[in-house]
Amino acid sequence: xxxxxxxxxxxxxxxxxxxxxxxxxxxxxxxxxxxxxxxxxxxxxxxxxxxxxxxxxxxxxxxxxxxxxxxxxxxxxxxxxxxxxxxxxxxxxxxxxxxxxxxxxxxxxxxxxxxxxxxxxxxxxxxxxxxxxxxxxxxxxxxxxxxxxxxxxxxxxxxxxxxxxxxxxxxxxxxxxxxxxxxxxxxxxxxxxxxxxxxxxxxxxxxxxxxxxxxxxxxxxxxxxxxxxxxxxxxxxxxxxxxxxxxxxxxxxxxxxxxxxxxxxxxxxxxxxxxxxxxxxxxxxxxxxxxxxxxxxxxxxxxxxxx
Numbered sequence: 001x002x003x004x005x006x007x008x009x010x011x012x013x014x015x016x017x018x019x020x021x022x023x024x025x026x027x028x029x030x031x032x033x034x035x036x037x038x039x040x041x042x043x044x045x046x047x048x049x050x051x052x053x054x055x056x057x058x059x060x061x062x063x064x065x066x067x068x069x070x071x072x073x074x075x076x077x078x079x080x081x082x083x084x085x086x087x088x089x090x091x092x093x094x095x096x097x098x099x100x101x102x103x104x105x106x107x108x109x110x111x112x113x114x115x116x117x118x119x120x121x122x123x124x125x126x127x128x129x130x131x132x133x134x135x136x137x138x139x140x141x142x143x144x145x146x147x148x149x150x151x152x153x154x155x156x157x158x159x160x161x162x163x164x165x166x167x168x169x170x171x172x173x174x175x176x177x178x179x180x181x182x183x184x185x186x187x188x189x190x191x192x193x194x195x196x197x198x199x200x201x202x203x204x205x206x207x208x209x210x211x212x213x214x215x216x217x218x219x220x221x222x223x224x225x226x227x228x229x230x231x232x233x234x235x236x237x238x239x240x241x242x243x244x245x246x247x248x249x250x251x252x253x254x255x256x257x258x259x260x261x262x263x264x265x266x267x268x269x270x271x272x273x274x275x276x277x278x279x280x281x282x283x284x285x286x287x288x289x290x291x292x293x294x295x296x297x298x299x300x301x302x303x304x305x306x307x
Contacts, residue, residue: 074141097143105246190216193239
C-alpha cells in the first residue's frame with residue numbers, strides 16, 4: 001500500500017521535473033527519494049515515470065495516478081486541519097474555489113461580512129474560468145468549498161444557494177430600448193452585434209445558449225474573458241452583452257435591460273465530503289445574507305422609468 005510520503009515524493013518529482021530538484025525541494029537525499037519512489041512503483045506494479053536525459057515523463061500509469069495522488073495529499077492536509085479545528089486549534093484558513101464572475105459579483109460583500117465576524121480566519125481564493133474546470137479542481141482536492149453552478153455527476157455534498165439573474169447591457173441611447181430598466185425580447189436581438197466571451201469562459205456558453213434558444217447565432221464584435229470588461233465595453237458602444245446582474249456596480253452608466261425570456265443560472269456550494277464547521281458557517285452566512293441579485297439591480301427593474 002502506497003504511503004502518503006511516497007505519494008508526496010511522486011508529486012514533487014513531477015512538479016519539479018527531476019529527481020535532483022525534487023530532493024532539494026523536499027530537503028532529503030536523492031538516494032532516499034529514489035528508494036521510496038522505487039518502492040511505490042513496485043507497489044503499483046509498473047513504471048510511473050520514464051527518466052529522460054534532462055527531464056522525466058509520465059507513463060500512462062503515472063498519468064492515471066497523479067490526480068488521485070494530489071487529491072489524497074490534499075485530503076490528508078484537510079483532515080489534519082479539521083482535527084485541529086475540532087480540538088480548538090484553528091488553522092486560520094478557509095479555502096474557496098469559484099468562478100471569476102462569482103468572485104467579482106458575489107464574494108466581495110460576502111468576504112467583507114465574514115472577515116468582520118471572523119478576523120482570524122484567513123481566506124485563500126482559487127478562481128476558475130469554467131464550471132468544468134472548477135469541478136475538476138475540487139475533485140482534485142484544491143479547496144474546502146466551491147461556489148458555482150451545479151457540477152454534473154457530483155458525488156460529494158451539494159447545497160443549493162439560489163439563482164442569479166443575467167442582464168443585458170448596452171450603451172445609453174441604443175435604439176434597441178428607450179430607457180434602462182425595461183425588458184426586451186431576445187428574439188428581437190438577432191441583428192445586433194455582441195460583446196462576447198472567449199471560448200474558455202463559461203459565460204460564453206450562457207450567451208450562446210440564450211441566442212440559440214431565440215433562434216440565432218450572435219454576431220461577435222469583440223471577445224473578452226471577464227464579465228466586468230464585457231459590461232464596460234457594451235456601455236461604451238461596442239455591442240450588447242449578457243452578464244450576471246451582480247457584477248454591475250450601483251452607479252453604472254450603461255443601459256441595463258432585462259431579457260425576455262429571463263436568463264438565469266443556478267448556484268450551489270459543494271464539497272468533496274461534509275463541510276467542516278468553518279465552511280458550514282460560511283455557507284450559512286452566504287445563504288442567509290448575500291442576495292444573488294443585488295438590491296440596486298432589483299430596484300432598477302422595479303421602476304420601468306428608472307435610469
